[in-house]
Amino acid sequence: MSVRRLRVGVAGATGAVGAELLRLLVEREFPLDGPPRLLASARSVGTMLPCAAGPVPVEELHDEALRGLDLVFFSCGGERSRRFAEVARDGGAVVVDNSSAFRMDDAVPLVIPEINPEAVDGHRGIVAVPNCTTIVFLMAVAPLHRAAGLERAVVSSYQAASGAGAAALREYEGQIRAAAAGKPLRAEVLPRVLLGNVVPHVDRFLPDGSTKEERKLVEETRKILGDPGIGVAATCVRVPVARAHAVSAALELRDPLTPERAREILAATPGVVVVDGGDPPDYPTPLDVSGRCEVAVGRIREDASRPGGLLLWAVGDQLLKGAAWNALQIAELMIRRERL
Amino acid sequence: MSVRRLRVGVAGATGAVGAELLRLLVEREFPLDGPPRLLASARSVGTMLPCAAGPVPVEELHDEALRGLDLVFFSCGGERSRRFAEVARDGGAVVVDNSSAFRMDDAVPLVIPEINPEAVDGHRGIVAVPNCTTIVFLMAVAPLHRAAGLERAVVSSYQAASGAGAAALREYEGQIRAAAAGKPLRAEVLPRVLLGNVVPHVDRFLPDGSTKEERKLVEETRKILGDPGIGVAATCVRVPVARAHAVSAALELRDPLTPERAREILAATPGVVVVDGGDPPDYPTPLDVSGRCEVAVGRIREDASRPGGLLLWAVGDQLLKGAAWNALQIAELMIRRERL
Numbered sequence: 268m269s270v271r272r273l274r275v276g277v278a279g280a281t282g283a284v285g286a287e288l289l290r291l292l293v294e295r296e297f298p299l300d301g302p303p304r305l306l307a308s309a310r311s312v313g314t315m316l317p318c319a320a321g322p323v324p325v326e327e328l329h330d331e332a333l334r335g336l337d338l339v340f341f342s343c344g345g346e347r348s349r350r351f352a353e354v355a356r357d358g359g360a361v362v363v364d365n366s367s368a369f370r371m372d373d374a375v376p377l378v379i380p381e382i383n384p385e386a387v388d389g390h391r392g393i394v395a396v397p398n399c400t401t402i403v404f405l406m407a408v409a410p411l412h413r414a415a416g417l418e419r420a421v422v423s424s425y426q427a428a429s430g431a432g433a434a435a436l437r438e439y440e441g442q443i444r445a446a447a448a449g450k451p452l453r454a455e456v457l458p459r460v461l462l463g464n465v466v467p468h469v470d471r472f473l474p475d476g477s478t479k480e481e482r483k484l485v486e487e488t489r490k491i492l493g494d495p496g497i498g499v500a501a502t503c504v505r506v507p508v509a510r511a512h513a514v515s516a517a518l519e520l521r522d523p524l525t526p527e528r529a530r531e532i533l534a535a536t537p538g539v540v541v542v543d544g545g546d547p548p549d550y551p552t553p554l555d556v557s558g559r560c561e562v563a564v565g566r567i568r569e570d571a572s573r574p575g576g577l578l579l580w581a582v583g584d585q586l587l588k589g590a591a592w593n594a595l596q597i598a599e600l601m602i603r604r605e606r607l
Numbered sequence: 608m609s610v611r612r613l614r615v616g617v618a619g620a621t622g623a624v625g626a627e628l629l630r631l632l633v634e635r636e637f638p639l640d641g642p643p644r645l646l647a648s649a650r651s652v653g654t655m656l657p658c659a660a661g662p663v664p665v666e667e668l669h670d671e672a673l674r675g676l677d678l679v680f681f682s683c684g685g686e687r688s689r690r691f692a693e694v695a696r697d698g699g700a701v702v703v704d705n706s707s708a709f710r711m712d713d714a715v716p717l718v719i720p721e722i723n724p725e726a727v728d729g730h731r732g733i734v735a736v737p738n739c740t741t742i743v744f745l746m747a748v749a750p751l752h753r754a755a756g757l758e759r760a761v762v763s764s765y766q767a768a769s770g771a772g773a774a775a776l777r778e779y780e781g782q783i784r785a786a787a788a789g790k791p792l793r794a795e796v797l798p799r800v801l802l803g804n805v806v807p808h809v810d811r812f813l814p815d816g817s818t819k820e821e822r823k824l825v826e827e828t829r830k831i832l833g834d835p836g837i838g839v840a841a842t843c844v845r846v847p848v849a850r851a852h853a854v855s856a857a858l859e860l861r862d863p864l865t866p867e868r869a870r871e872i873l874a875a876t877p878g879v880v881v882v883d884g885g886d887p888p889d890y891p892t893p894l895d896v897s898g899r900c901e902v903a904v905g906r907i908r909e910d911a912s913r914p915g916g917l918l919l920w921a922v923g924d925q926l927l928k929g930a931a932w933n934a935l936q937i938a939e940l941m942i943r944r945e946r947l
């Protein structure tokens with residue numbers, strides 16, 4: 268069978284997720300019809316980015332530039348997705364959107380391919396990639412939910428600087444150099460100095476005192492698992508890590524599930540690796556997981572404070588499984604299911 | 608009334624907690640009878656440390672050195688406390704112990720002066736300072752427990768390098784210099800590289816897959832609040848912060864308690880400051896709280912996933928309120944209650 272080749276656009280090509288996406292398109296030998304069209308803001312026009320057959324120039328993201336494409340990945344924030352994603356779709360492309368713009372739209376599937384692949388079938392031109400913390404959390408939790416019925420989860424996150432974009436990562440790295448030189452540390456991109464600190468403020472605050480990031484974790488979990496009754500208590504915290512998000516989660520399950528059985532289930536789940544126990548005891552950390560497409564799960568243990576309680580710790584590279592890799596997996600999934 | 612002056616010993620004078628204790632003894636004008644006796648391991652003998660009336664030489668910690676004292680602070684680890692605390696007590700001193708050696712001993716009061724001051728009255732020569740994370744957690748939670756009855760808490764911690772001792776802090780600071788110079792990062796004191804990482808491993812692992820730090824948070828909470836029925840699910844994580852521990856906590860309370868009422872209760876609690884809400888929204892971070900004796904609480908909000916649920920974020924300098932300051936407060940409390 269000959270593979271249909273696709274004209275692909277990458278909106279947000281110069282960002283942290285865009286860079287990973289370009290690398291993965293090559294690595295995965297994605298069926299490109301010519302070099303991808305790289306789109307970004309006006310100030311990046313002319314920048315050459317490495318791609319399949321050689322460097323490709325960046326063009327400005329505008330309506331005309333979105334014509335004649337089969338597939339466009341958006342990774343340039345909610346505002347630009349709201350402005351341009353429907354233009355791309357109306358021009359005939361299928362959009363895979365990394366932003367939060369359409370995630371809670373009933374007409375837009377919100378997809379983690381290992382968890383709810385069938386959801387792509389109903390797409391109407393836009394498919395959304397979930398929030399990066401939600402993906403890391405659900406890669407560990409969805410298989411246990413299927414086995415034992417998740418009723419409630421209490422989640423605290425440990426989120427990397429690059430989750431706030433390439434400029435936030437540069438600011439954090441600059442703080443390391445400043446600290447070593449004995450200079451004062453400044454915060455301009457992130458709300459507080461991140462080096463030597465942890466900051467319970469990711470995305471903007473909502474009137475109820477939670478943040479939008481925390482709200483996403485609640486609502487997206489319910490949409491992806493297809494159960495509006497699941498309770499999620501979330502506290503999202505930025506930590507001085509370059510890349511890879513971690514979550515500490517306390518799960519309340521309907522049916523009993525031993526840590527041993529939970530490990531077996533997770534070890535058999537594609538895209539998940541179990542790093543737990545042994546002598547000396549092992550566990551995943553952001554440094555181990557950076558650059559990897561799998562979500563690693565460890566610290567799996569009984570929660571003695573509640574019947575049906577299970578504690579765990581999950582870590583994933585939020586630029587890969589939390590964004591670029593999940594987006595590319597969605598595109599590959601749509602090809603396999605003949606929805607692209 | 609004339610104040611009785613006390614002959615004071617400081618075991619572990621050269622450590623991170625010892626240094627804070629020496630500073631606080633001076634600042635608080637503690638009723639010292641002559642300079643404190645500074646005790647440490649043999650390799651520190653002769654080191655001069657700044658104290659009340661000028662530098663004081665460090666002596667070796669051994670049985671003889673513990674004679675003739677009224678009060679000895681121990682901050683040199685569980686092993687040395689187990690070896691020497693009873694020697695000091697049997698020699699006539701009252702011991703305030705910062706280690707975990709005696710905390711769960713029924714004959715030893717475990718005291719946070721703002722929470723269970725009356726517990727010191729029954730001491731038999733040794734009073735224990737709780738684990739630093741437990742103190743930060745309970746300073747925020749005990750007042751809410753009194754008002755609404757804590758049934759269960761799910762806690763994830765964000766613990767500073769200096770909580771593992773001065774050598775761990777030096778290792779973390781060395782990693783900042785190495786990273787800025789483009790050199791590889793090494794971990795010898797802590798179990799993993801800490802800079803740019805978060806590590807769910809504080810103290811040693813127990814057979815059930817939890818760590819001793821997590822176990823302490825469970826057991827010490829029950830002892831201090833005097834209620835063995837309280838459930839605590841704890842995950843303790845080391846983060847790249849120099850000093851000040853933070854905890855994210857989901858509380859399950861017997862009686863309803865609005866965030867507004869919780870803020871009022873905490874704002875009226877000595878030793879607690881509320882840093883929450885406002886425009887732009889404020890919250891405490893370890894960098895803000897380092898060097899302060901109060902525990903700061905913010906992100907107080909309803910937990911919509913459970914009736915009677917309340918979420919909060921508490922931060923405290925674990926070398927001060929989590930150790931040296933709480934120890935000195937215990938000594939001052941015993942003087943006031945004529946138990947020293």
